[in-house]
Amino acid sequence: MNKINREKISELVFNCIKKYQEEYEQIIDIAEGEQTRLFGGNGQLDSLGLVSLVVSIEEEIETELGIAIVLADEKAMSRRTSPFSRIGNLIDYIDELVSS
Amino acid sequence: MNQIILITGSRKGIGRQLAEHFIALGKNVIGCSRSESDLRNELYTHFCLDVTDEVAVKKMFSQIRQKYGHIDILINNAGIASMNHFLLTPLITVEKLFITNFNGTFLCSREASKIMQKKRYGRIINFSSVAVALNLEGEAIYASSKSAVEQLSRVMSKELGGLGITVNCVAPTPIDTDLIKAVPKNKIDELISYQSIKRMGLIDDVINVVDFFINEKSSFISGQTIYLGGIIS
Ligand SMILES: NC(=O)c1ccc[n+]([C@@H]2O[C@H](COP(=O)([O-])OP(=O)(O)OC[C@H]3O[C@@H](n4cnc5c(N)ncnc54)[C@H](OP(=O)(O)O)[C@@H]3O)[C@@H](O)[C@H]2O)c1
Numbered sequence: 001m002n003k004i005n006r007e008k009i010s011e012l013v014f015n016c017i018k019k020y021q022e023e024y025e026q027i028i029d030i031a032e033g034e035q036t037r038l039f040g041g042n043g044q045l046d047s048l049g050l051v052s053l054v055v056s057i058e059e060e061i062e063t064e065l066g067i068a069i070v071l072a073d074e075k076a077m078s079r080r081t082s083p084f085s086r087i088g089n090l091i092d093y094i095d096e097l098v099s100s
Numbered sequence: 101m102n103q104i105i106l107i108t109g110s111r112k113g114i115g116r117q118l119a120e121h122f123i124a125l126g127k128n129v130i131g132c133s134r135s136e137s138d139l140r141n142e143l144y145t146h147f148c149l150d151v152t153d154e155v156a157v158k159k160m161f162s163q164i165r166q167k168y169g170h171i172d173i174l175i176n177n178a179g180i181a182s183m184n185h186f187l188l189t190p191l192i193t194v195e196k197l198f199i200t201n202f203n204g205t206f207l208c209s210r211e212a213s214k215i216m217q218k219k220r221y222g223r224i225i226n227f228s229s230v231a232v233a234l235n236l237e238g239e240a241i242y243a244s245s246k247s248a249v250e251q252l253s254r255v256m257s258k259e260l261g262g263l264g265i266t267v268n269c270v271a272p273t274p275i276d277t278d279l280i281k282a283v284p285k286n287k288i289d290e291l292i293s294y295q296s297i298k299r300m301g302l303i304d305d306v307i308n309v310v311d312f313f314i315n316e317k318s319s320f321i322s323g324q325t326i327y328l329g330g331i332i333s
Contacts, residue, residue: 023218048262055214059165068158 006095010034012064013091016057024052034088043085050084061094069097104164104171106130108151108208109178111137113277114227117303118175118310119144130164133178151178151204161211173223173314174212176205176249181279186240194241201227201245206252213256213265220264223314226253228271228325233333234294238287246271250325257323266322270309273301273329296330305329 017028028044030036037043039050054071062068076083076093083093105122109115110131116139122129123143131137132147139146147163149156164171179201182193205226216222228250231243250269257267273295274280274288292298309326312318327333 051263052217055217058214062162068155068162070158 005098006091008065009061009094009098010091012060013057013087013094016053016060017087020049020053020056024049030087034086034091036087037085038087038090039084040082041085054084057090057094061098065098067098069094071097073097102126102128103173104128104130104168105173105175106132106164106171106208106212107175107177108132108204110139110146111135113279114272114275114303114306115175115177118177118307121307128168130160132160151176151208152199154207157207157211161215165215170219171212171215172221174208174216174225175310176208176224176226178204179227179246179279181239181242183238183242183283185238189241197241197245198248201242202248202252205249209252209256209267213260213263216265217260217263222260222263222265223318224253224256224260224265224267225310225313226250226267226269228269230271230273230291230295230327230329230331232271233327233331234291236291253325254323261322266313266319268313268322269325270306270313271325271327271331271333272306273327273331275301275303275306277303292329294331296332299329301328 017030021028026049039045045053058069058071071094081089083089105127107115107118107129110119111133115131119129119131119139123141126143128143130145130147132149132151134148134150136148137146147160149160151157180197182197184193209224212224213222226249228246229243231239232247232250236243253267253269260267274291280288292300305328313321325333
């Protein structure tokens, strides 16, 4: 069950990244897949970009999975490895939030 | 596209008249308050909620997003007041005031901005009070909570500027609503005596400032607090 969820979440995150690129005409190179750096040290997004992406992922999760989450919560902010650093970390983090 | 305006605390007082003002202009108005509203109009939708309840607030914005897809203007009008000598103020009063005036403004602004940023357009108007500029005795907690709202608005204006969202505050003088009905007349008279323009404020004075902030031509105005009555901060 959890595994399927992670796959679904991964699909959803990559879809949001695709939509983000189209909407804001900004290219995010995802050649490294889940290892792709998003935000912070060599990340491809600036803070406004991150805000837009996070919001669109929150919305997509609510629409697709019927679960309302706040991605930028206290847990996310206080982690040693930021969930926003790489795509994979973000997917893991969402998976964690959705499962709890 | 028709503008969508959300007014918190729209059941009575200033919020109610703001709602009626925008309905008269043909705008779609969404309002909220803890109790039901008796305002019935096809352009008006009411949500019964407490602005401090994160789950309820998120749900309202989610419904707005699904129904309209956008929100143009947020007016964070919901607020409560309490007058007391600092030494006689129970902690619970401090918590109630801050949670409503500050947390409520924060929560609604955060959720509205998430929707606004998609269109790279939005106007947020927050409510302060002349109590901040006047450092009024007996209003330490109320004034502090409104001061926090002003500060929040200034930083928000910077962080949201790049997303096309402006954030400003209106700071009314005393206006005859339920909020100040327990304040003795001599106290109100004293307050008016500090104003450059010595008369009681009217809800129309507030509406005028709100109209200015949301005017299409005000896209270059953000992070400001306008004090009514000629109060100088
Ligand atoms: N009147 C003045 O002299 C004056 C002066 C300076 C600033 N202000 C500011 O102007 C704003 C409006 O004040 P007002 O005079 O119109 O006050 P009011 O007549 O007491 O109305 C307050 C409104 O806010 C709603 N409200 C209060 N707590 C709420 C909560 N937790 N969640 C949702 N709604 C809530 C109330 O409805 P429910 O009870 O149904 O929730 C009501 O509709 C406030 O921010 C106030 O601080 C007023």
